Amino acid sequence: MSLGYDIALRAMKTVGPGMKETHNLVGTMGGSAAAGCVASLSAQQMRSLLDYAAQQAGAGIGAWRRDTDHVEKAFLFGAMGARNGVNAALVVHQGWSGVNDVLSGPSNFVESYNAKADPAGMIDQLGVVYGVMLTTLKKWTTGGPIQAPLDALENLQKRQPFQADQVEKVVVRTATSAAYTVNNRDMPDICLQHLVAVMLLDKTVSFHAAHDNARMQDPAVLRQRAKVQLVPDEELEKLIPVRVAIVEVTLSDGTHLTERVEHVRGTPENPMTQSEVIAKARELMTGVLGAATCSKLIERVLALDNVKDIRELRPLLRGPDHAKRSSVLNVALNQQG
Numbered sequence: 279m280s281l282g283y284d285i286a287l288r289a290m291k292t293v294g295p296g297m298k299e300t301h302n303l304v305g306t307m308g309g310s311a312a313a314g315c316v317a318s319l320s321a322q323q324m325r326s327l328l329d330y331a332a333q334q335a336g337a338g339i340g341a342w343r344r345d346t347d348h349v350e351k352a353f354l355f356g357a358m359g360a361r362n363g364v365n366a367a368l369v370v371h372q373g374w375s376g377v378n379d380v381l382s383g384p385s386n387f388v389e390s391y392n393a394k395a396d397p398a399g400m401i402d403q404l405g406v407v408y409g410v411m412l413t414t415l416k417k418w419t420t421g422g423p424i425q426a427p428l429d430a431l432e433n434l435q436k437r438q439p440f441q442a443d444q445v446e447k448v449v450v451r452t453a454t455s456a457a458y459t460v461n462n463r464d465m466p467d468i469c470l471q472h473l474v475a476v477m478l479l480d481k482t483v484s485f486h487a488a489h490d491n492a493r494m495q496d497p498a499v500l501r502q503r504a505k506v507q508l509v510p511d512e513e514l515e516k517l518i519p520v521r522v523a524i525v526e527v528t529l530s531d532g533t534h535l536t537e538r539v540e541h542v543r544g545t546p547e548n549p550m551t552q553s554e555v556i557a558k559a560r561e562l563m564t565g566v567l568g569a570a571t572c573s574k575l576i577e578r579v580l581a582l583d584n585v586k587d588i589r590e591l592r593p594l595l596r597g598p599d600h601a602k603r604s605s606v607l608n609v610a611l612n613q614q615g
Contacts, residue, residue: 293388296391309362328381419484425521437517445478448506449525452521457511472494483497521542574581
């Protein structure tokens with residue numbers, strides 16, 4: 279995993295500036311490196327692996343944004359890179375040959391997308407700077423541009439607690455491109471106005487709340503949502519890719535509260551604590567794995583250095599219904615036999 283992050287990060291910095299869409303680049307290059315490591319490929323095989331990774335890394339056009347269910351986004355951001363990476367490792371493992379060095383020579387990977395880039399960027403500080411330590415872990419299970427506004431509201435609540443019915447108006451300022459992404463969307467987890475309303479009522483935004491379509495029609499939520507104004511800000515756009523947000527809350531007694539979030543919680547500049555990471559993991563996994571198994575999995579992951587065989591984790595990735603489903607399947611197969 280660490281190697282995957284290292285190669286993904288360097289591919290993004292070296293080749294990414296020449297590509298309009300980079301989500302598949304990151305996933306495919308990182309996934310291929312990780313898969314090649316797991317497959318114990320030789321140095322020569324790794325050369326071919328990079329070739330097959332590069333041939334797949336250019337795909338991924340921005341049309342996924344038009345899929346309102348975000349299924350295509352999930353494929354492109356996660357599954358596609360994993361599939362491509364495993365595929366690259368498997369074909370090389372089976373003996374397929376490839377170009378000896380896809381990073382240099384005629385029509386190489388780097389110059390095909392970013393002619394001004396130095397291919398040496400692919401190994402810049404490799405083994406010194408670890409990409410996995412520079413990644414962002416979302417605190418909130420929402421669209422990226424909504425992270426900072428929720429952080430701001432949480433900070434304001436901690437500084438001066440208030441109730442939803444005390445709020446007269448909420449003004450949220452974000453970068454113009456961020457506002458475009460989350461402005462009054464049909465999906466709850468990427469609709470800023472809706473989630474700000476939920477935050478006012480619940481004082482938090484859980485995974486369930488962020489994915490509860492029915493609640494978008496809840497009269498209580500709609501009353502709060504009517505108070506929320508999203509303002510695209512060109513000055514904040516200049517700070518992209520850092521997503522800065524400013525939230526202004528006006529209370530019914532005239533009190534004016536303002537919070538500016540420079541670095542979202544979960545970024546390297548403002549990392550989550552271990553307890554916050556555990557709380558998020560527990561919220562996401564308990565409903566699937568059950569409380570007991572979830573606790574055991576968290577415990578093992580936190581002591582991963584002591585796990586001698588990664589396959590020891592496999593039983594902890596199965597929910598309580600796994601045995602029941604397996605039993606039903608076995609009965610069905612026996613009846614067919």
